[in-house]
Structure formats: structure tokens, C-alpha cells
Amino acid sequence: MTTIASTAAATSARSASRPIRPARILLYGALSLGLLATLAPFAWMFLGSVKPTGEIVANPSVWLPRSPTLGNFEQLLSKQNFGVYFFNSTLVAVTCVAGNLLFSSMAGYAFAKLEFAGKRLLFGLVLTMLIIPGVTTFVPLFVLVSNMGLSNSYLGLILPFLVTPLGVFLMRQFIQDIPDSLVEAARLDGAGETGIFLRVIVPLCRPPLATLAILTFLAQWNNFLWPLVIAQTEDHYTLPVALALFSVGANGTNYGLLLAGAVTVVTPIVLLFLALQKQFIQGIANTGMK
Amino acid sequence: MTSLASAQPASSLGAGPERMRPPRAGGHARRTLIAWAFCGPFIALFATFGVWPVISSLSMSVTDITARDIRTPFSVNFVGLAHYTALFGDPTFLRAAANTLYFVAVGIPLTMGIALALAVALNSGIHRAKGLFRVAYFAPVVTSVVAIAVVWRYLYEPDGMINSILAVVGIHGPDWLNDPNWSMPALILMAVWRHFGIPMVIFLAGLQSIPADLLEAARVDGATRWQAFRSITLPLLRPTTLVVAVLLSIGYLQFFEEPFVMTSGGPLGSTTSISYYAYEQFGFGNYGMASAASYVLVAAIALLSLLQFRIFRAKA
Structure with a gap:
């Protein structure tokens, strides 16, 4: 933070003393143009969701709805159990966040500060799993979960994502940078490993825990391929599954209704992002830097 | 220890x-x-x-x-590497491999270029609205691909918003998702839009760690902005660039979600990627071929990452 602040101060001092204004205006112009292009699909989605069917299919397309309506949303709520899907999405995402925070920080502590046989081999496995594509494990995982009798259940949706190699990797990297002397001091004071973990390590781990919480929530909220094959009845659908199934077949071009569905899926996560923007952005930037 | x-x-x-x-x-x-x-x-x-x-x-x-x-x-019988040799004799797989290469070769430089340009622009001393720009540019990253697919399919309709805009400047736009020549560019554009925010914030973090007085000194010595960027910023940004390149390679080689939700690999197999091919083979029940294809992908990811480490290390 201090480096950011000082760079900003230095650059603002520089720009104040420099007379070249046109370059600055050009820069703002280009950035604003890019901004418009980036946000256009969002605008199109929100505007489209309140257009009546006649305006949706109008050619040439119109930007602003002439007679905005909430009809699409009403139809969506009456025909589809979006309340249930919303609850399922939230339940799965929150449980996965809790599991990842707890199990990854515990394992991260063991990998960073404790000694045990097989540690190096195990951590090597964790690193290898970071580059294994999802499609590689998809079907064996499906067969496994089905054989466990967990298809079409919350456990089936949650268990495969309760821990991730990325989570353990993140926590281990951060905990490793915590000085050994802190751990040793607590140990000399008679603290057990559980005490050290809870009272020394966890309180210091707020930044990576926040990052991990956000990454996990984001991944699970938007996850669709796994829930698509596991959730077989409506009472277990998550929001993306409902939207994906809804958008194939007869409704495939009913854009008003589909856009209303898209708004329902995207709005909660965008609001969460706006509320926690610093943590989101820093979290993802830090993950890249580690 | x-x-x-x-x-x-x-x-x-x-x-x-x-x-x-x-x-x-x-x-x-x-x-x-x-x-x-x-x-x-x-x-x-x-x-x-x-x-x-x-x-x-x-x-x-x-x-x-x-x-x-x-x-x-x-x-079940052991067949050795038969699936792997069969893969490389299967024109559908070869097409999928070529498509994946197309996506990676165009998508990665494009994503990195846009991300770096925006990061440099956001770091070049603007502080008014910087937060707003950063948040807005990052927003596509948090969206669900299923929801976004609905929007982009609508945008890409033959008489949709994108072609309406092109028509204003006198260009008759193609039927993006149903034209084998334009389906891949359409998916690349969408993927770049969805992903550039991540490398952008990584580049921003990298740029902020470059001491401002270093660039200041170069400017005092008479270097132009471009020269200072070429000979100071870029070399100092090399570790960051490596991270971004490796992350994007791992992600983009797995190219799957866009064809899955937008085109189902079509039209005429023009957007079938290796991941999508593997997924289809699983669907057909050809578990051996599907798994073999996915391990070709693992090998490609490992190779490309290793290659990038070599290149960037050698230059550093």
C-alpha cells in the first residue's frame, strides 16, 4: 500500500508540473472508450432484460427500451423456481468456502511448519494437480461420485470442491513466510500445535484467507459443468444449471426471458464484487504473483 | 529441516x-x-x-x-499407447488440436497486449477515476459464463448489436457464430473480454513495484516515454510477464467453456477444442480416447509452461 501511495504521489507531482494536456486527454479518451466497450455487454444484458418481446426482436436493434417491463422477471419467477436455485447456489458456494478455509489453512500449516514423512512427495502432488485440466478428471470423478450414491445430492455437488490444491498452495506459501521464531516462541510458552495454529497462525492469515474465500466463492457460484451432470432434478439445480438448461431447446432464442435469467445469475456476484472490490482485485493479483 | x-x-x-x-x-x-x-x-x-x-x-x-x-x-484389456497413436490419426482430433493452437496463438498475445496496455495507462499517473476504470475493466472476470453466453449470443446475432454497429461504418458483418471462418474469432473476442482483467491487475501490481525514480531518471537523461518503457519497464516486468504467460497458457489451452455454451464445437467443427473433443468422446463412451486426448493436453500445458520458463529465464 505504501508503495502504491508514494508512486501515486510522485506521479501526481510530476503531472502537475508538466504542461502536456492533450496527451492526458487522449489517455482518458482511450480509457473511456475501452470502458464503454467493456461494459456494453452488461448494459445490453440489463437493458434487454426489461424489454418486451417486440423490442427484443426489433431490427435494427434498439439500445433503450421504449416501454420497459418487468414481465420477463415475473415470467421467470412464476415458471421457474429461481428462489430454490438461488438457495442451492448459495449453500454450495458458502459450504465450499468454509471447507476450503478450514482444511487448506490446516494443511497449509502442516506443509509450511511441521515435519512429517512424505511431506515433499505430497506437496509435489499438490503442485502437479494445479496444471491438470478439469476435463481429465471429469468422468472418473462422475463415476466415483455416482458409485458413492451421491449424484443428485448436495454432498455430490460439494464434496469434490471442499478442498482445492490451489487453496493449500496459497496457504502454505503465506504461512511459510511467517517467521519460525514466532512459532518457536509460542511452543516454548507451552502452546500445543493446535494452540499455535489457532492463536498465532490463523490471526496472521487474514489476507490469504480473504483471497481464498473470494476465489472459492467465485468459482463455485459460476461453476456449471459439474452441477449440470450431478443435479438431475430441479430441487438440486444451481442458478447456472437452471439457466443453461433453460437456454437450450425451445427457449433458445427467447432472449428477453434469457437475459432476465442472466441478470439473476450475474447480479449477486457483481454486487459482492462491488462491495469487496479491493479484496477481489488484490486477491487475484496476489495469486498471480505467488 | x-x-x-x-x-x-x-x-x-x-x-x-x-x-x-x-x-x-x-x-x-x-x-x-x-x-x-x-x-x-x-x-x-x-x-x-x-x-x-x-x-x-x-x-x-x-x-x-x-x-x-x-x-x-x-x-478390460491393456492396449498400451494405441489410443495415443489413434488420436494422431483421427482428423477430428487433429482439427481440434489445430483449433486449440489457433485460440492460444491469437488469444494469449491479444489478452496480454490489452492487459499490459491498460495496466500501463492506469499506472501512468492518472488518479482521477483510476479506481472506477480498474473495477469496470475487471468486472467481466466475475461473471458466470452461462449468463454471459446468453448475452454474447444475442450480441452476435446476424442482426444483433455488433453487426448494427458495424453497419454504421458501412461493414456488412458476418453471421458470427454460424460461419466457420468467423466462429473462432467471435469466441476469441469473447474470451479476451472475459479474461483480460486478471492479467491487467497482475501487470498493475508488477508496474507498481517498479521504482518511479528509475523512470524519472531516464526521462531526465532525455529518454522518450517509449524508450523508457522499452528499456526499463519491460525488462523489469519480465517476472510478471512470465507469470501472466504461464497462467494464460494453462487457462487458454483448456479452452472449453466458450465452445460448450456458444457453439457446441461447431459450425463444422470450427470451434472444437482438445478439451471439447475429450468431453465429446466421454459422451460417446470412448473413455480411452477421451482420457488419452486429455493427457495430450496435460503434456501440451507442461511443455508450453516449461518453454516459457526457459525463454524468460534465458533473457533474464
């Missing part, structure tokens, strides 16, 4: 090792037990849902297993 370090002072204290060892050894075993307890839940879940499926798919890739053999695993 710690066990080694703690063992040394014990013997150098001069106290009888016979007296010291039993409690030490007990402590050691206890510590191992505690360490395993800390790792336990992770190991159990990771082994079951992470490692086992990998072993399972690896063994599928060298056997003649199909969907029918799932219940009778002992009727």
Missing part, C-alpha cells in the same frame, strides 16, 4: 544421548501424528476426489475401457 536442527543441539549439549533420545523420539512420533492430523481432512478429500480420478483416467488412457465396462472392470 527442523528435526535435523533440533537434533544437533541435543547431542552437543553433552547430555547422554541415551537419556535424550527416548523423549525426543516420542516427541517426533507425536509431531508426525499431529502433522498428519492437520493434513488429514485435506489428504482424504484430495486423494479421493483429486488424485484417484487422475490415476483412473491415466489407466483408462492405456486400456480399451468403454462405458459398458464400468461395472465389469476386469474385462
